[in-house]
Amino acid sequence: MPNKPRTPHTLRWLKACCGVLIALCPLLSSAQSSNGSSSSASSTSGNGSSAVTSSAPQRPFMDVIKDYRRIPGFFTIWQKEDRFLIELRESDFNKPFYFVSHNAQSIGESPFVAGLLLDGTITQWRRTSVDRVQWVERNTRFFADGNKPLERAVGQAFPDSLIAAAPIVSQPHPQTKAVLVDLNILLLNDIPGAGPALEGSFRAPYAFDRGNSQILAMRSSSQELTFDLRYHFGLSRLPSSNSANGAPVRLPANVPDPRSVFLGFHFSFSPLPAETMRPRDADPRVGYFFTTRWDFHDDARPDPRVHYISRWRLEKKDEQAELSEPKQPITFWIDRNVPERYRQVVREGILLWNEAFERIGFKDAIVVKQQTDDADFDTLDRQHASVRWYIGTNANVAIGPSVTDPRSGEILDADVVIADVFTRGARRNIEHEFPSRARAAQQALQDALCDYPNAASVQFQEAYDLLLARGELKEGSPEAEAFIDDYMRLIVAHEVGHTLGLTHNFIASKAFTPAQLRDPAYIASHGTVASVMDYVPVNLSLAGEKPAPYFQKHLGAYDLWAIEYGYKPLPPENEKLLLDQLAARGRYEPTLAYANDIDALGNQGVDPDVNMFDLGNDIQTWFERRVQIARERIDWIARRPPGEHPYPLARESVMSSLSGLADSAQNLAKKVGGIRSVHEPSQRMPSFTPVPAAEQRRALDSLTRALFSSDSFRVPPALLQRLPMDHLNRFDDLIRGNVSSVDPQVPLVALVSRVQNAALERLVSDRTTLRLLDSELLRSTPEGALQLGDMLHQLNLAIWSELDKPGAEIDLIRRNLQRNWLGRLSGFVTHPSAGTPPDVRSLARLELQQLRGRLQRSLRSKHTPSTEAHLREALNIVDEALQARLLKLG
Template sequence: MKPRSIFLAFLLGLLLVMVPLGFRQWLPDQISAQTPPAEAPKKTPAEEEDSEPEKPQFKPFDEVVHGATRSPGLFALYQNKKTGKLFAEIQPDQLERNYLAAMTLESGLGERGIYSGLPLGDFLFTFCRVNNGIQFVIPNTFFRAQAGTPMARSVDRSFSDSVLEVLPIRSIHPQRKSILVDLTPLLLSDLPGLTPVLASYLKSSYTIDASKSYLSQAKAFPLNVEIESIFGFSGGEGEGAMPSYIAALPDSRSFNLRVRYSFSKLPENNGYHPRLADDRIGYFISAFKDLDDDTPRQAFVRYINRWNLEKKDPTAAISAPKKPIVFWLENTIPVEHRDAVREGVLLWNRAFEKIGFKDAIEVRQMPDKADWDPADVRYNTIRWFNSTDAIFAMGPSRVNPLTGEILDADVMVSADFVRSLKQDYRSLVEQNQMSTAPFAAHLTGNSNLCNYGMAARSLKRHSAKTQQPAVPKLRFGSHLGNYQDLCYGLDAAKQFAVGNMALSMFQNVLPSSPEMKNYVHEFVRELIAHEIGHTLGLRHNFHGSAMLKPEELNNTAITQKNGLVASVMDYNPVNLAPQGTKQGDFFTSVIGPYDEWAIEYGYTPIDAIVPQAETRILDKIAQRAPEPALAYATDEDVSSFLDPKVNVFDLSGDLLTYTQWQMDNAREMWKKVDRRYPSQGESFNEVRVAFDAVFDYYFQYSLFLTDYIGGQFFNRYRYGDAKGRLPFESVPLAQQRQALAVLQKNVFNEETFRFSPEFLNKLAPSRWSHWGTEPSSNLDYPIHDNILFLQSMVLADLLSYDRLARLRDAELKTEPGQAMMIPELFDTLQTSIWGDVMQPAGDRIKLSGLRRALQREYMNTLIAMVLRQSDAPEDARTIARYELKQLHGRLDRAMRKVDDKDLYTKAHLEEAHDRIGKALEARLQSQ
């Protein structure tokens, strides 16, 4: 065979090998024709359906729904009680359309975060048909572009939706062409994601038991459907498994949770126009990325969350709304609190009247035999709930994420807010609600801003080094497992309790007196006003409590006209008048200037078709931001502990003066507790509870003062709003020095904590031991430890890395001589804490146990800096070494002034001398 023939044969063979591999289209027709055909590929189900004669795939509609009860509405529901099935009839024009889903925990466990009424999440969903199934889809609303554009096509391909379930089609109606799907698998699955959260909170694995789970009720209405699932959970099954101990359950191995699902139609062509947000004013936001806009600064579009409020008569200066915002008082609210709740809701009408709305908000009472449920999305409710270990309130709302329109809102309030804080209750709270805190035995709040009090600083400082296990959160922005959305909390209840004690001690008011009832009324009214503010779209404003001067706080001519605070959206404390001053309002009776301004921005009617057309009018409103009463700071601002006017449960624009007042009040209350507690026949535990309540109050105000050191006032307004004003303004040096002086006098001075032995020996713990309460493990009261903990928390905050870094930076941010420097802080603390040694006043040095403990804490902190065992700026380390060297030099002389019989002081000073010497030597050797 010739070489050419051999080559052609080889080529032909090669081509024949390539053909089955998919290269047939590359071959000439004549060669392709000579090649045996490859095996035909299998057809997909869709291709089979197209190519073969249509076969009956579904059972007849009437046969599938036989025996079921039909409920017509948005989606017609067919519930078969015998089989447990629930079918929904979806019309052809209801496919590929957005609807709103809302999930609510209708029944809980009453402890450990599992409480009735908690929102489990809300989200948009769409029914999409794919082959013989209906996909339950959550559309991706984070990225948007104008429909029909190339960018819109790119967005569709770049970002995915979320398909949570595929519902099999059971039948198609022959005339209506509507699709029948079985909702049972979706609604009895763990759609809310309860299982991982239960495992985390209950510290044990619980799973859904299908044999105990079922669909309870299903109702359909023209604009929504309401369905309730009963989930039976079981735990402790299997070899070696143990259920968690749940005190509120008769048997911890099993419990039920009820979940309410609300599926509703989104409003269409209802006249609502989204409104753009402004960071000078605090609203919750619905945000998305506009990928049609190439301007980097404009990538996000932010709409405020608000109700669709329109005037019935747009031409009238004041008009009733077309559709008022109606809140229903649930029939669980105690009768004695309903007037206060009603007043708290209606306080907001003053703000709406100023922008032209008459009775924008209405309040109605839910009948005792109402034929609707509070979780029904058609009703905005205020609900009371009970638990064994929770004190909080919350005002969440359901929002259309496409526009920011609020569609539904419910307020939850713990019944425990206005109950006496007895020891059995407090102990359970501290065991469960605070168990995740690093100093759980001492802290009085948990890691979120709603229960944060004194604990937040410690948690913030330790969070970088001490990683707490992550708590799994439910899907869809759920509130269960997400306590950032809970309001007030245990600290608010403690404010209420201290005010209650002050009223009793300073004014001899009895629990059943009109004065005490009015006090409770004031507290509940402000609490409700705060939560209603959230349901109107408003975020926290932790600058609101700084509006008045201390001397104005008890002038009711001022407070009942303008408010005790600039905003009810702050966490406002009880206002206790200083000794010798007539008591004014305990809590604010009106919404403040900031609240009215925020409502003006969010709800002023503006005749504009698109949001951008409103900007000129809205900017004019927002430019008032520099007015002192309109200052705004929210959760992200308070957690930095930078601005001494931005705190929770603080009061007045001069916290230095007000703090001294409250510390004086606390000391006076301790004296009265010593003299008057317990009452005849009462337990000595009452003394311990009262002592701790006052101690917490004292602790709270001690920590406020540290923010002055290296602090800066932060302003949110924009360039041009206020000439000559900048975002950051340093706290004047005189105020920083005054804050240190107050701390020296009230925290680092042992005389502040001189209690009589008789008083301390009254502090007996509760000894009840049964479900729901456990006796304290320590019978005696750890007075030294508690005082040292207070002092060490303040000291640690003053010497924290952030504080010292701010002092270092202040040297560049202020004019020469106007900044407190690191050496001054260290020198002031050392003089205050070690003054007995540095400058002994008498012939002899004798140090008490409290003094020795504080000195040791200060010394250990500086040694840790010097030995690089803690974070600190380098300049702070060198100053710490210098201060230790100065102290070391004075200890030799001080030890000669100690009585030989005073072994405590002698051993303490010798140890300090040796430890400082070794630390200084180790520092030099390491270099």
């Protein structure tokens, strides 16, 4: 966890999202467990105000503990009311142990999520003087075992970090030589770095308030010492509307007074594994989180880094048996805060993974247990991997982080957190207003490469709404409840996959053809995607098609293969060869293809096959089906008699139908200038292959027809007139600062612009235009390739198609699109960015010159005032751009 003092740690909170964790520092040596019986203690306060300072004289050990109660365990603790002392023997100093922290109580706003596993790190006690002890985080990422000179050099190069320090309050024990240290002073610091995280999220200078922070409770056993703490953070005054750097202040909305914020934390101290698990090397062809260490013992190695995958220690009881139970199963506890209605579904989602382990010889590798209401442990303890429930107002969270032993990559703890929105989403309206602070609040999680919870809840709501409209589901029916359960099971399986060490696989949705996705028998045996680690949308049929199964209900081929790579017992002498042979299958078997967050880049990557929330091996067919579904939803609502459809649901349906096209349009636009890539650690096959020109042209044609033609977006005015907002919720959001506008009308123009702009931004970005220009370098036969000039010309014709029809009027949506496009073309000529290829400027000038002639011809016809004013303004902008000097380059 963050040390004191350290740099801001908002990133540490965000990296936990969907298991995307920073590799933890490795260990140098193992720890031995302490003996002791299990016991517990609690207190109601503990601000440390009565603690003895370092300048106070040390009293005899027995005098200090005279009125204290001894609590044995991993470390011996002495308690007197609200004060805690830790007993440290000589053998406790300079010996590493594991420290894990969780956010135990939140404020119901992301990124502050109750139950979130924040960090796990290797720490130790270090005695610096006669009267002082430091709590230090070990810098064990760098090592040179077996090479004494380089071990010394590593020690001199990479220092440890201070977490906290406290005075020794007693003389050594007469026999054991143990000393007592003030634990209140050690723990009542902002160890998790929550103050900087609050300031980063709300742009207000929250300060840690030791006087009103307290140790609430502790539990102790020979294997773990845990503390529950409540930290207080305060503002001396409410800040102005803008922070020091000019950014708008956004205060917490879920606390009675934003000047005062309490956050709860759960700290765990435990021994390290006495015997280090044999590490397994990471491979770029199979998706695992991994721990990186720098091994300097061999100074002849070109790259000193080594990468160990994250995995649980799993060993057979009977090594000779083909199928054996493990010596120690991976045990998940369902927390008592999970609603009873969903406990069975959660259990099933966890146990889906046993299929993969059975294939490599483990029976019941994963075990699920239910925490009882009167249990004397917290599932946040390091010894209890768990699934917990989270309730918040703006965080659609599903997170599966874990922490590891960096010496080997062994996973030591994991906790899945799932928000109630995944079950409540089908029964309420998800915020779609644009712009909206509820959406903006998710950006922090998106920046951490995890938008599954937010986007999945929207996808689910859209599908559920459509199926209700068609009559395929009926609210509250067994079929509707089964639909929710199937969705929930898939979410749990995805997050548990992260806790098993697996990363996302965003190419798994490409495994099957559109025809196979319409075949119930095929889906029953193969699923809808090759991996539950993809972001999987609902498998919706078009109107008139026979419905196919909506959800993946079992693991995919990739999941089985990935678990085999990470967990299959292999003879050490042949492990490297066997793992290479196993990973090599991914090059030849389509269902084993792998691409992760780096390839997807939040749907901004270059490979059109690597996407979030797509389905099937034809992204163009997927996009065209999304367009048809969006139109179906709008048309269905428009045909309903007034008052028949609940108005909030109708409003949401129209808005999400339009806004939901933005991502799928961007995905299809990736084909233009796109490059298919594979994770290839050698030169045995090409790593990069340009998308065939014919595919690029078809994608551009499809986008042009669907998004940029004159009849692309049409919503009946009568429908727009009867889509009122939910005034009560909207007013509450306004009071809480959750919306930037109270305009009651559906923001149709803004939503359509969002869809069109997403595609245009992708098509004419510097990255796309540069790849189109450079594509001939990657092609053995560059003839027939889609040229940049061809793309710009086609877009120019489609966006200004009204100019070829004398007297044609141009409506508001089209005028906005044309202004956007004209701004891009003129910007290329007058204000190109540093990354804009020079050819783009010359080609844009050519298109402006051609557009100028078309505008002049169109103005010879009679138009309405709005259209004529628009055309004259456009002509003026074109003239200014063509006559302007180059104002900026770079």
